[in-house]
Amino acid sequence: MPENKQPGGKPPENASGERVLDARSLRGLAHPLRIQLLKSLRHDGPATASQLAERLNESSGATSYHLRQLAAHGFVEDDAERGKGRERWWKAAHNGTSFAEDLHTSTDPEVRGAADLFMHEIANIHTQELATWLGTKHDWPEPWATSGDLSDFTLNLTAAQLHELSEKLHAVIETYRTITPDPAEGADTAQVRVHLHSFPRSSQTR
Template sequence: MDKPGEAQDPQDAKLHSLDARSLRGLAHPLRMRLLNALRRGGPATASQLAAKLGESSGATSYHLRQLAAHGFVEDAPEHGKGRERWWKAVHKGVRFDDALLKDSDPDVRGAADLFLHEVANQHTQEIATWLGTGDDWPEAWRRASDMSDWTLRLTPELADELIHEMHDLVESYRARTPDDGTADAEQVRVHSHVIPVRTN
């Protein structure tokens, strides 16, 4: 997870740094799924999101209002032509501070733990979806997908350096984003996990 308080670049302006209040507003499985759907799919109505996520429109409407109250989504009136309310994501992503896991308020610690577990669940679901639908994609995309892992022996300082270098590399590809008219360009998800493991 990105951590606030580090060197900022233009991309950081599109990220929201979670604090105790906003974390409590976001740390709910459906709210996180709704926010991700708006970030990746663009503006939508509660009914459209309900159909996409397999939820009731009453539930999506309620949780969208909660996300709005905490500054994660806002109205997208430029998309509305009828009475139904359209929503859009305010930020491109969030930055999580590990200090939230040690907050003096147990509710904040619980929200931080739920948030991180839900992120892990979403990563797992995305991989499972790819494995289940990979045959629907062109062969070029089958060859261009990847699931790899490595085992290294590092100090915390070297692990932190590795994380930053990986993030910088991924961000460098934003400047190479193809035009909207590029026929074979697709949205791509990149997961990064650096975690220590015990050997005994």
């Protein structure tokens, strides 16, 4: 079945420029190494298959194969500005991914399995990133070491209110995408990761 695309041959995106996953593209992405490759290209910038293999402690043969699979599904593309001769550089085609609404309710076992794998890999990445921050926190200057957040809250909400809360939090984060620090002020910037986890909890959970 052909990829679901917008006019002009581009895969569907949302207003934030994130790739909207349908069943086919989700299955194409739901592999641990592919998720790691895409994360690395998004966070650390364009790279060759060999550079990614070194970053991720994998063989270049494995990274080359899975990069081609990601390209076939429109997740990565050639970086023409860096490629020279036979050296092929890759870059992420989108700044993020999101689920199409019907993926959350699909009863197709293959789709549900792919969604479960994808979400668990993302959860693992979040855990690794948080552990890295906690392990290196004291290496950062004081303003950075005290600006992060590790909070949790328990609220009594309806499903509609939880959805509204998520939408509002996303909207606030979006306002910071376009902020450009003034170089004249000597602003010290760093790439910042923001994790949002919200989910219902059964009162019987122990």
